[in-house]
Each structure stands twice: as structure tokens, then as C-alpha cells.
Amino acid sequence: MLSILKGIWVILSHTFRRRVTVQYPDVQPIMPPRYRGRIVLTRDPSGAERCVACYLCSAVCPVECIALQAAEDEHGRRYPEFFRINFSRCIFCGFCEDACPTYAIQLTPDFEMGEYVRQNLVYEKEHLLISGPGKYPGYDFYRMAGVAIGGKDKGEAENEEPPVDVRSLMP
Amino acid sequence: MAVIYIDNRPYTVKDGQNLLQACLGLGFDVPYFCWHPALGSVGACRQCAVKQFKDEHDTRGKIVMSCMTPAADGVRISIDDPEVREFRASVIEWMMINHPHDCPVCDEGGECHLQDMTVMTGHVHREYNFPKRTFRNQNLGPLVNHEMNRCIHCYRCVRFYRQYAGGRDFDALAAHDHVYFGRSEDGVLENEFSGNLVEVCPTGVFTDKTLKRHYSRKWDLQTAPSICVHCGLGCNTIAGSRYGQLRRIRNRYNGEVNGYFLCDRGRYGYEFVTGDSRIEQPLARPERSAALERVARGEALQRAASFLRDRGRVIGIGSPRASLEANYALRRLVGPDRFYLGVSTEDYRMTAAALKILQAGPARSPSLKEVRMADAALVLGEDVTNTAPVLALALRQLVHPKADAAAKTFDLPSWSDAAIRELVQDEKESLFLATPAHTKLEDAACQTYHAAPDNLARLGFAVAHRIDPASPAVPDLAEEVDRLAEEIAAALVSAKRPLIVSGTGCCSEAMLQAAANVAWALCRRGNPALLSLVLPEANSIGLGLMGGGDLQSAFQALREERADTVVVLENDLYRRESAAAVDAALQLAKHVILIDHTRHAMAEKADLILPAATFAEESGTLVNSEGRAQRYYQVLLPKASVQPSWRWLGLLNEPASGTADEELFKLDGILADIAGELPQFRPILEIAPPSGFRMMGQKVPRQSPRSSGRTAIDAKENVSEPKPPEDPDSPLAFSMEGDEGLPPPALIPRFWAPGWNSDQAVNKFQAEIGGALRSGDPGKRLIEPQVGAQPDFFQTVPTVFEPHDGRLLLVPLYHIFGSEPLSALSRGIAELTSGRYVALHPADAAAQKIAEGDTVQLELDGISLELPVKIAASLPPGVAGLPSGLPGMEHVALPSWCTVTTILQTPPLAPPQNGEGVGGGVGAQS
Known part of the structure; x- marks a missing residue:
């Protein structure tokens, strides 16, 4: 008898406690910014694609769900000709983000990726590419790299001397 | 044998090595840059430092460069000493000071020796914060890309290009910390071996420009051992593919054949595999005059079967660029007496003569390694730079008699490259060139002679007569030619390993006979002369050994109405005989079946075209001009109806034989049949393991363990991954799964070892650094000389060449x-x-x-x-x-x-035409 009353008391007391259940999807949960959800490709501050198609994300991917092909524009800037992530295989480990030398590939807090058809989980570059820099607003890989691209000649990157004049004998 | 002590443990090493070579050979990881097993030591980069101790009581020791210190008996060194480790780490830190932040966009990344060495020495943090030096790049032509910022100034490129390959248009320019490796101005690199800069450069200054158009990292390439099909030398290559496309060719080390280097034709000639002229579908004409149209595979086979119904009236035309298996399958389809080799009468005659000389004579046909070890050579009539380029590279490395002697006098080891070059100065090696016109090898030769083919042959006969008076004398010899013959004879006689090089280039049988006389005369004197005969195509010798008639006799069979159906295997007959002759002959044929991978003039004459596989899509065997049979392996899956020629021919053979000959459809079966029927080919069974070979129960993987994208590559079409394709023909798998151990040498799909991602990983595959691969270099010789035989000298000396009036x-x-x-x-x-x-x-x-x-x-x-x-x-x-x-x-x-x-006539003020044909015969002379 006493135990029944005790039980009813516990249940009733919960009426006045804070609720744990989130009324998803009516209420959207707020995920931490470093949550590992949907993968995006970002752009650098100038708006150009950050991905230089170095293949490191695809190499590090433990389920091998990233495939891409490198290409180069007429000014020497590298970009992926296609970039495909098979999210039906992705385990959201975030290794690709760790491996990315240009902050191009980033995992976002968006986790709503459910599909009825598995084929729809194959994302191409147009599905992955966003219009902003994501979590790292300031970084531009080509400002640091030694290669010349359109709009940035040799010696114009950060911390670079102007190109050597090979014909000069001055010390 | 010498005993050296490394970190107080004794090891036995071969005499005459340096410490770096010895340590690498023993499996130790010593970082290095400027040393290269083929280029020797110069001690420029200071990276391979080790600590040397006086004796077992010495605790202080001194830092020495291991590449410059002989591995003499009793030497005590430490690789792991903390002081020397710190020294090596600081050396690499200095080198990295100006190295740009390029790895993600650098084609060398993932197979970069600099990356490997940086990781090996443990330099992980950059403390230098001052500006980096930059350089402008040069456009070096369509083959090699230049990105000078990445240079670490190891000087390997100039040492290879100028000293090893004899190039003149590339050098170390400017001074102090501005040293620049390039040409004096933008332009195509003139040397035929410029592509090797890509492999010689330890970092990404020189990269493959053709790969850049369809770039893949080394770890993503599906690779298989292959053989170059672009000349008769049979250099070993590694073909790499990705996304079903052939992407690049790299050198595959074979100590007996190409060693460390390839020519640009072999390295960059691969793009025909993916070119526009590929035949990818069976094509047929409803009737003779109609246009070709696509037909299904089954229908194509049916048509072929109807063409081949009367088997007694079918002739087969083989090809010296097709594999042994394909030619044999054709020979079996049509019968040995209706099988023709598909070469012109001149080529046929020349190949037969060359084979007879090599098989009946006492002179051995040398491997390229033996060429590099020869100490005097006579090149008779052949422009080797253009017909067998890597042979020209080998001829540049003849053992220098003066270097040999001086090295003994001054006690210099053979690897001490800079010191030996200093001693030799400008003295030429004992290389004599006798060719119709200027060749690019001339700067390495001590004497050159240009004359008409008959006069070149006369010079050869004169040399032979000087060596052995029993060989025929040459009447009416000009005095200066006689003097030259005397000089050549003296050099060859005094050489320990004399070499004669000739070939089919001049289409002169007298030239081959003269070369044979010289070699045989030397053999009679007891000098072990080598005789290298250059043949034009990848399987010329294999086809010669198989036997059959020439193209004219095939045409004869058509004219005499002994046959009315022709099966042409991978051959463009318009390149072999005059258009009129081919047209006339094919007109007589009721049906022409062409089996080929590339469209050419023959396609217009064929009633049925079956799409064949290229070297990259099939496995097979080729016999090079040394007589060495070598296996190449399929590297990628062909497009739908493309299949190896030998498989097409097997399928065509099936209806007639009545029973389904299952084994003919596998490589092992056809190899067994070749060896059973033609005893001269018996060794081909031993050149590589059979398809049933397994390592730890598994096949050898064509993909690296890092190979990426397996679950995404085909996901666009279908998200469910397909089963990996099977390969019934070889012990290699289209997969990354398999045993990671050391495969047999003929099956090495890539050079990689833990910590060694670049090509330098080949060190781990060699029994001795710069020597043979572990378990021996692959390939088996099918031709051996008759040691001690004294065949009669060829007696027909041609008469002096007389220019005809007006002709x-x-x-x-x-x-x-x-x-x-x-x-x-x-x-x-x-x-x-x-x-x-x-x-x-x-x-x-x-x-x-x-x-x-x-x-x-x-x-x-x-x-x-x-x-x-x-x-x-x-x-x-x-x-x-x-x-x-x-x-x-x-x-x-x-x-x-x-x-x-x-x-x-061009107007007199027209600008001179130049810059054409970089490797070109006469066009490129200075």
C-alpha cells in the first residue's frame, strides 16, 4: 500500500520537474557547433571553391565513401571536376574534415538526412557546395601556397619574397 | 665481403659499396636526397649523415656522410646516435625553409621523397618565420611540368639530364641561394629522356604534365606490371589506371633491362589507349560497299563464323606488335601454313637474318645491363636514339677505360661520381658510331662516320678483317676508312667486354652480316663479344621465332586463289607494303576480318572489325630484341565488348573444333599450348607464376591498401556496390585485398614500402641496391648463343657506294x-x-x-x-x-x-623552319 502511494508520489512530482523530451520535429534541437552531421564543401572568403581536389579526404575515409576527380582551370587553380559522397555509407567520423588541408570539407550540425530511397543519399558537388566559408571564415589556402593562380602571381602569397631574378649576379 | 658494425651489431656486406648503399641494402632507413644508385654519390645534400667510430672504445665518434664513406671491413657506425639524428633533422629543416605550402596541389604529394624523408627525420614544426624565396617557372614543353619553388637544390636533375642522359639544354643557372634548374629560356626539353626528371626529382619540381590532365594520387591508381610496346627493347613499366582509364606509365625497375629509366616515347606514349581512334564496338558492313555499322557481340561472332566456314580458304596475318598469345591463337585458327607474319619483305628478311646470326653464332645478345657494363662499342648503321632510345642511354654509360684505370690508381670507388668525372674530364668513352646521318649519340662517341649503308657495311667488314684476317678483306677501301677500321679494331680487341650494335634500321642485310663478322671475329680471338641487334617492334623476335611467311606471300596466296578470307591481327598493312599492293590484294579477298584496338587505314577495307584490347587491358607475353620473353598484365577492365585478341580468336576457333575448348579462353591454357606445340617458347611458362598462384591464400592486389572511393565511384549509377571483377588470367586481383608481402618479381604491381611512398621504395625490393630484384629480375631468354661455335664468316662484301647520276x-x-x-x-x-x-x-x-x-x-x-x-x-x-x-x-x-x-621554291626571305621534331634524326642536328 505504502509502496503504491510512494509510486504515485514520484510520478506526480515529475509534473513539476523540467522536461527532458524534446518535441522534435515541432521543436528543433540546438546542436553544438562542432556536431558531426551533414558534410558540406565551403568557399573561401573571395567566394571561390576551397576544395583543391587533393584526395586526402577520400584517402582517409574509413568507409571509402568519397570519390572525386581533380581538374585545373586555365590559370592553375585546382578544383574537383566531380565530388561525390555516398551518405548511405558515411559514418560521420569527421576524418575527412581533419584531413582537409584547406578547410574545404566541413561537418555541420545538420543531421536531418533521412531518405526513403537509398540512391538519394548519393550527394554530388552541387548538393555539397555551400556559398560561405563555414566554420573558418578567414582562411584562403592559395594565400599560403607557392603556386601561382589567376589573380595571385608568384611572390604575392603571404610571407613570400618577389620572384628571384635568375639573371642577376647581385648577392 | 666486408663486416661493418652498425650500432654495435656486425653485418656482412658486399665489397665496393658505400655506407648508404650498404645500410639501405640491409633494410635500415637512412634519409638521403642527392645520392641515386644509377647516378652515384656526390655528397651534396648532407642528409645521409651517420656517426663513425674509430673502434669499439671510441664513444665520441665523428659525423660522416654515409654516401661518401666506403663500407670497408671493420667500419663502425651509428645511425641512431642522438647527435647525428639531430644533425639530419636540422639539415631537412634548412631544406624546408623555402619549400612552399603546396603539398595539396602538388602532383608529387603522396609519392614524394621529400615528404618521406621529412617524416623519417621527425621534422614536424617550422620555426622559420621569414619570407620564402620564390622562382618563376618555365614552360618545358608538353611532357614535363616545372614548379621551381619546390626545389631543394639536390642537383639530381642536372646530374641525370646532363651527365647521364647527355642533354645540353638544361642546367643549374644563377648563383648562391638563387640557383635555378631550368633552360636558358622557355622551350621543349630536347633530351629524349626528360621524362625521367619526374622520377629523379625527389620533390615536385618536375611532374608529369600528361598525368596532370587526369590527375590521380599514387595510392588511388590501380597498377599492374606492364611492358612498353613502343619499341623492341621491352622496358618494364608500371601502368596505372583510375576510373577505368589509363592514367600514366612509370618505370618498373628490372636490373637486367631498363634499370631506373625510361624514354619519353615509352613514358608518354600511353594515351592512345584512351584516344579518339579506339575501336570499342564490333563493326560490320552489310555488304562490301556499305558503311561500317555497330553490331552486337553475338552477331559479330556469327558473321565471323560464317566468313570462316571454309577454314581451308582462310589466311591469317599476324603482327609484331601483338602478343605472342594473339599470334599463336591466329596461327591455330588458320593453321601454321596459312599463317603469315604481317611484315614487309624487307623486315621479314632482316628479322630472319638477325635471328639466324644470334642463334647460330657465338656472340651473345646482351641485356641492357650488359650494354651498360661493356667497355667499347661499335654502332653500325643504327640511329639507336630514335629506334631503341633506352639502348642509347645505356651506350652513354659504357665503362670508361680511363675511369677504370684511374679509379684503381687513385683508389677511387666506382660510385664516387664527381671525383671520377673530374678525372675523366672531356675524354670520350670507346664508342664508335657509323651511321648514314647525324645521330644524337654523337656527343658521347670518340669517332663518328657518316656514309651510305653499303659503305657502313664495308667499314664493318674491314673492322672484322682487321680483327681476324680469316674474315673477308674489303677491296678498294679508302685510306681514312681503313685507318678508322684499324682504330676501331684496336679498341674492340683491347676491350674486356666489347659490344657491337646494329639493327634493321638501314634495312641492309650486309650491315647485319658485317656486325656479325666483327662480333664473331672477336669471339674467335677469345674476346667475349656482345652483339645487340635492334629490331623494330615490341614482338619482332617473338614473331620471328614463331615462323610464317611474309606479307607478300600472303598476297600471293590471295592472287593464286588459295584463299579468299583474311583475318588481320592488330596490323595496319598500309604501313608494311605500298598502298597499291595492299589494295590489290584485299580486293581479291571475299571477306576481311580485322581484330584491332585502334582505327587505321585498314578499317576502310575490313568487312568485320572486332575490338581488341590494348596492352593495358589484356595480359600477354612479348619477346624483346634481346630475346627475353616478358609478361605484361591487364591493369584495367576494357569497355563492354573489347577483349584480348587471343580471346576473340579462341572464340572464332570454337565452332570449328566442335568442342568448347575452355582452356583456350584463359591465358594459362594458351600458354601451355604454345609451350607444348612450339618448343622454342617453352621457357615462357616460367617467366611468371600461373594464374593459380596465391600468396597466403590470396591474390596480389592491384590496388594499394590506401585506395579510396570504393563505395562512391559507381554510386551515381547504382548505390549498391558491384562485386569486384575477377581476373581468370593472372594471379593479380582488381582489389585492394590481398597479401601485402613481397610478390614474385614478375608480379610487382607498385614500389611501395612503409615509410617509402616514392619510387625510391625500389630499394626495399632489391636483393642488392642497384642490382637484381629479390628472387631475380623477371623475364626468360629464348635465344642463347652457341658458345665456342665458329660459324663461317659472311663473305659478300658490298661494293663501294657510287652516287648515280641524277638519282x-x-x-x-x-x-x-x-x-x-x-x-x-x-x-x-x-x-x-x-x-x-x-x-x-x-x-x-x-x-x-x-x-x-x-x-x-x-x-x-x-x-x-x-x-x-x-x-x-x-x-x-x-x-x-x-x-x-x-x-x-x-x-x-x-x-x-x-x-x-x-x-x-620558297621565297628567299622565308624564315627557316626549325623547332620541329625534338628527338628527330636529321632535323635536330646542331
Whole structure:
């Protein structure tokens, strides 16, 4: 008898406690910014694609769900000709983000990726590419790299001397 | 054998090595940059430092460069000493000071020796914060990309390009910390071996420009051991593919054959595999006059079966560029007496003569390693730089007699490269060149002689007579030729390993006979002479050993109505015989079946075309001009209905035999049949393990363990991954799964070892650094000399060449880029291919008032050609040169007599034509 009353008391007391259940999807949960959800490709501050198609994300991917092909524009800037992530295989480990030398590939807090058809989980570059820099607003890989691209000649990157004049004998 | 102590443990090493070589050979990881097993030591980069101790009581020791210290008996060193480790880490830190932040966009990334060495020494943090030095790049042509910022100034590139390969247009320029490796101005690298800079450079200064158009990292490439198909030498290559496309060719070390280097034709000629002229579907004509249209595979086979119903009236035309298996399958389909080799009468005669000389004579046909170890050489009539380029590279490395002697006097080890070059100075090695015109090997030769083919043969006979008076004397020999013959004979006789090089280039049997006489005369004296005969195509020797008639006898069979159906295997007959002859013969055939991978003139005559696999899509065997049979393996899956020629021919054979001959459809089965039926090919069973071979129960993987994208590559079409394809023909798997151990040498799909991602990982695959691969270099020789035999000397000495009045002797000139049809379809090579021309001696040109650039008409044997003129002073008077096999050139049987008439004179102020045909015979002379 006493135990029944005790039980009813516990249940009733919960009426006045804070609720744990989130009324998803009516209420959207707020995920931490470093949550590992949907993968995006970002752009650098100038708006150009950050991905230089170095293949490191695809190499590090433990389920091998990233495939891409490198290409180069007429000014020497590298970009992926296609970039495909098979999210039906992705385990959201975030290794690709760790491996990315240009902050191009980033995992976002968006986790709503459910599909009825598995084929729809194959994302191409147009599905992955966003219009902003994501979590790292300031970084531009080509400002640091030694290669010349359109709009940035040799010696114009950060911390670079102007190109050597090979014909000069001055010390 | 010497005993050295490394970190207080004794190890036995071979004498005459340096410490770096010895340590790497023992499996230790010592970082290095400037040392290269083929280039020797110069001690420039200071990276391979180790600590050397006086004796076991010495605790202080001194830091020495391991590449410059002999691994003498009793030497005590430490690789792990903390002080020397710190030294090595600081050396690499200095090198990295100016190295740009490029790895993600650098094609070398993932197979970069600098990356490997940086990781090995533990330099992980950059403390230098001052600005980096930058350089402008040069455009070095369509093959090699230049990114000078990445240079660490190890000097390997200039040492290879200038000293090893004999290039002159590339150097270390400028001074102090501005040293620049490049040309004095932008332009195509002139040397035929420039592609090796990509592998020689320890970082990404030189990268493969053709790979850049379809770039893949090394770890993503599906690779398999392959053999180069672009000349007769059979250099070993690693073919790499990705997304079902052939992406690049790299060198595959074979100590006996190509060693560390390839020529540019072999490295960059691969793009024909993915080119526009590939045949990817069976094509057929409903009737003779109709256009070709696509048919299904089953229908194509049905049609073929109906064409082949009367088997007694079918002839087969094989090809020296097809594999042994394909030629054998054709021979089996049509029967040995109706199988023809598909080569011109001249080629047929030359190959037969060369084979007879090599098989009946006492002179051994050398491997390229033996060429590099020879100490005197005579090249008779062959422009090796353009017909067998890597042989030319090997001839540049002849053992220098002076270097040998001086090294003994001064106690210099053979690897001490800079010191030996200092001693030798400008003295030439004992290399004698006798060719119709200028060749690019001449800067390495001590004597050169240009003459008409008959006169070159006469020089050969004269040398043989000087060596052994029993060989025929040469009447009416000019005095200076006699003196030259005497000099050559003296050099060859005094050499320990004399070498004679000749070949089919001049289409002169007398030349081969003269070369044989020289070699045999030396053998009679007890000198173990080597005789290297250059043959034109990848399987010329294999086809010669198989036997069959030439193309004219095939045409004869059609004319005599002994046959009415022709099966042509991977062969463009219009390159073999004159268009009129081929047209006339094919007109007589009721049905023509062509099995080939690339479209050419024959496609217009074929009633049925079956799409064949290229070297990258099939496994097979080729026999190189040394007589070495070598296996190449499929690297990628062909498009739907493409399959190996031997499999097509097996399928065609099936209905007639009545039973389904299952084994004929596998490589092992056809190999067993070849070996069973033709005893001369028995060793081909031993050149590589059979398809049932397993390592730890698994196949050898074609993909690296890092290979990426397996679950995404095909996901666009279908998200469910397909089963990996099976390979019934080889012990290699289209997968990353398999045993990671050391495969047998014939099956090495890539050079990689933990911590060694670059090509330098080959160190871990060699039994001895720079020597043979572990368990021996792959390939088996099918031709051995008759040691001790004393065959009769060839007696027919040609008469002195007399220029005919008003007529010129037209001889073939060869171009590394263009004379071989498949590589000429590749984009980079096509850009470097020379235009058509005819080369005339200045005196002959002046006699008819012809100037450079004029268009002339050549009349010969009923053929008339209109060509622009190049003046070539090196040609002998009365001789004209015609480039052989350039795209769009009609076949002309050479050498033959022609008349020249001017039809168009260029205005005198027209700019001179130059810059054409970088590797070109006469075009590129200085």
C-alpha cells in the first residue's frame, strides 16, 4: 500500500520537474557547433571553391565513401571536376574534415538526412557546395601556397619574397 | 665481403659499396636526397649523415656522410646516435625553409621523397618565420611540368639530364641561394629522356604534365606490371589506371633491362589507349560497299563464323606488335601454313637474318645491363636514339677505360661520381658510331662516320678483317676508312667486354652480316663479344621465332586463289607494303576480318572489325630484341565488348573444333599450348607464376591498401556496390585485398614500402641496391648463343657506294616521336612529332638549285611524293633521307633510288623552319 502511494508520489512530482523530451520535429534541437552531421564543401572568403581536389579526404575515409576527380582551370587553380559522397555509407567520423588541408570539407550540425530511397543519399558537388566559408571564415589556402593562380602571381602569397631574378649576379 | 658494425651489431656486406648503399641494402632507413644508385654519390645534400667510430672504445665518434664513406671491413657506425639524428633533422629543416605550402596541389604529394624523408627525420614544426624565396617557372614543353619553388637544390636533375642522359639544354643557372634548374629560356626539353626528371626529382619540381590532365594520387591508381610496346627493347613499366582509364606509365625497375629509366616515347606514349581512334564496338558492313555499322557481340561472332566456314580458304596475318598469345591463337585458327607474319619483305628478311646470326653464332645478345657494363662499342648503321632510345642511354654509360684505370690508381670507388668525372674530364668513352646521318649519340662517341649503308657495311667488314684476317678483306677501301677500321679494331680487341650494335634500321642485310663478322671475329680471338641487334617492334623476335611467311606471300596466296578470307591481327598493312599492293590484294579477298584496338587505314577495307584490347587491358607475353620473353598484365577492365585478341580468336576457333575448348579462353591454357606445340617458347611458362598462384591464400592486389572511393565511384549509377571483377588470367586481383608481402618479381604491381611512398621504395625490393630484384629480375631468354661455335664468316662484301647520276639513294630516318604509330596518337607525343620532309645533302641540293624549305617531288618505284626539303650536311652525298612512318606518310620500301624535282621554291626571305621534331634524326642536328 505504502509502496503504491510512494509510486504515485514520484510520478506526480515529475509534473513539476523540467522536461527532458524534446518535441522534435515541432521543436528543433540546438546542436553544438562542432556536431558531426551533414558534410558540406565551403568557399573561401573571395567566394571561390576551397576544395583543391587533393584526395586526402577520400584517402582517409574509413568507409571509402568519397570519390572525386581533380581538374585545373586555365590559370592553375585546382578544383574537383566531380565530388561525390555516398551518405548511405558515411559514418560521420569527421576524418575527412581533419584531413582537409584547406578547410574545404566541413561537418555541420545538420543531421536531418533521412531518405526513403537509398540512391538519394548519393550527394554530388552541387548538393555539397555551400556559398560561405563555414566554420573558418578567414582562411584562403592559395594565400599560403607557392603556386601561382589567376589573380595571385608568384611572390604575392603571404610571407613570400618577389620572384628571384635568375639573371642577376647581385648577392 | 666486408663486416661493418652498425650500432654495435656486425653485418656482412658486399665489397665496393658505400655506407648508404650498404645500410639501405640491409633494410635500415637512412634519409638521403642527392645520392641515386644509377647516378652515384656526390655528397651534396648532407642528409645521409651517420656517426663513425674509430673502434669499439671510441664513444665520441665523428659525423660522416654515409654516401661518401666506403663500407670497408671493420667500419663502425651509428645511425641512431642522438647527435647525428639531430644533425639530419636540422639539415631537412634548412631544406624546408623555402619549400612552399603546396603539398595539396602538388602532383608529387603522396609519392614524394621529400615528404618521406621529412617524416623519417621527425621534422614536424617550422620555426622559420621569414619570407620564402620564390622562382618563376618555365614552360618545358608538353611532357614535363616545372614548379621551381619546390626545389631543394639536390642537383639530381642536372646530374641525370646532363651527365647521364647527355642533354645540353638544361642546367643549374644563377648563383648562391638563387640557383635555378631550368633552360636558358622557355622551350621543349630536347633530351629524349626528360621524362625521367619526374622520377629523379625527389620533390615536385618536375611532374608529369600528361598525368596532370587526369590527375590521380599514387595510392588511388590501380597498377599492374606492364611492358612498353613502343619499341623492341621491352622496358618494364608500371601502368596505372583510375576510373577505368589509363592514367600514366612509370618505370618498373628490372636490373637486367631498363634499370631506373625510361624514354619519353615509352613514358608518354600511353594515351592512345584512351584516344579518339579506339575501336570499342564490333563493326560490320552489310555488304562490301556499305558503311561500317555497330553490331552486337553475338552477331559479330556469327558473321565471323560464317566468313570462316571454309577454314581451308582462310589466311591469317599476324603482327609484331601483338602478343605472342594473339599470334599463336591466329596461327591455330588458320593453321601454321596459312599463317603469315604481317611484315614487309624487307623486315621479314632482316628479322630472319638477325635471328639466324644470334642463334647460330657465338656472340651473345646482351641485356641492357650488359650494354651498360661493356667497355667499347661499335654502332653500325643504327640511329639507336630514335629506334631503341633506352639502348642509347645505356651506350652513354659504357665503362670508361680511363675511369677504370684511374679509379684503381687513385683508389677511387666506382660510385664516387664527381671525383671520377673530374678525372675523366672531356675524354670520350670507346664508342664508335657509323651511321648514314647525324645521330644524337654523337656527343658521347670518340669517332663518328657518316656514309651510305653499303659503305657502313664495308667499314664493318674491314673492322672484322682487321680483327681476324680469316674474315673477308674489303677491296678498294679508302685510306681514312681503313685507318678508322684499324682504330676501331684496336679498341674492340683491347676491350674486356666489347659490344657491337646494329639493327634493321638501314634495312641492309650486309650491315647485319658485317656486325656479325666483327662480333664473331672477336669471339674467335677469345674476346667475349656482345652483339645487340635492334629490331623494330615490341614482338619482332617473338614473331620471328614463331615462323610464317611474309606479307607478300600472303598476297600471293590471295592472287593464286588459295584463299579468299583474311583475318588481320592488330596490323595496319598500309604501313608494311605500298598502298597499291595492299589494295590489290584485299580486293581479291571475299571477306576481311580485322581484330584491332585502334582505327587505321585498314578499317576502310575490313568487312568485320572486332575490338581488341590494348596492352593495358589484356595480359600477354612479348619477346624483346634481346630475346627475353616478358609478361605484361591487364591493369584495367576494357569497355563492354573489347577483349584480348587471343580471346576473340579462341572464340572464332570454337565452332570449328566442335568442342568448347575452355582452356583456350584463359591465358594459362594458351600458354601451355604454345609451350607444348612450339618448343622454342617453352621457357615462357616460367617467366611468371600461373594464374593459380596465391600468396597466403590470396591474390596480389592491384590496388594499394590506401585506395579510396570504393563505395562512391559507381554510386551515381547504382548505390549498391558491384562485386569486384575477377581476373581468370593472372594471379593479380582488381582489389585492394590481398597479401601485402613481397610478390614474385614478375608480379610487382607498385614500389611501395612503409615509410617509402616514392619510387625510391625500389630499394626495399632489391636483393642488392642497384642490382637484381629479390628472387631475380623477371623475364626468360629464348635465344642463347652457341658458345665456342665458329660459324663461317659472311663473305659478300658490298661494293663501294657510287652516287648515280641524277638519282639519290633514299634511306629511312627515324624519329623517336612519330615513327612509331601508337605513341604518335598520344597528345604530348603528337605535339612533338616532326612534319614530313625529305633530307638532302647540300651538294645534291645545290646541284638542282634546291634550298631549305622548297617543296620537291620524289619519284620512286611508281610512287610520287611531294615533300618540303631539309638540308642535312651530315648525309653522305648521293644519299637522301626520308623520315620513316610519320603520321600520314605513305609506305615506301626503303632504301631505294629516287629522283628529285623541284616543284615549288620558297621565297628567299622565308624564315627557316626549325623547332620541329625534338628527338628527330636529321632535323635536330646542331
